Amino acid sequence: MKILGIDTSLRSTGYGIINATDKSISALDCGVIKNKQKLTHMECLYRISSGISQLIELFKPDEVCIEGAFFYKNAKTAMILGMARGAALSAVSKFDLPVYEYSPKSAKLTVTGTGNASKDQVAFMMANILKVDHKDINDDATDALSLAYCHYHHLKNRLKVPKRL
DSSP: OEEEEEEOOSSEEEEEEEEEOSSOEEEEEEEEEEOOTTSOHHHHHHHHHHHHHHHHHHHOOSEEEEEOOOOOSOHHHHHHHHHHHHHHHHHHHTTTOOEEEEOHHHHHHHHHSOTTOOHHHHHHHHHHHHTOOGGGSOHHHHHHHHHHHHHHHHHHTTOOOOOOO
């Protein structure tokens, strides 16, 4: 099974694709869709949508998971994050793939054993699980990998999988 994890933001959307079998799990690819500050919001949204579409066409994941929306004190920040999330979900919808949502806390808990883990702790654990060097992976990509791993963990251990979006 191939799982695409997506950690959205307007300027740096992380992605991570894992391949999981009964006996092993490995990272197929991870990285970020970077958008420079000089780009308009519309240009950023287009690049996020196009980037996610290209990843799906290239890796053909079976399922997708995305970071759940959470509350911000700053409404403008929440709206911008919502737009980025919408661009990613719009791209996924073209491929009719099942999409699941996990909170950052759930992914951290699954990967490290605590929902309050730091980004460094998540990166260290994902590197150990996937046998890669965490220094080579951007924080947003690590977060995306942790979402994909969280989904795999829920499926493998027959834990409650969130309702499909």
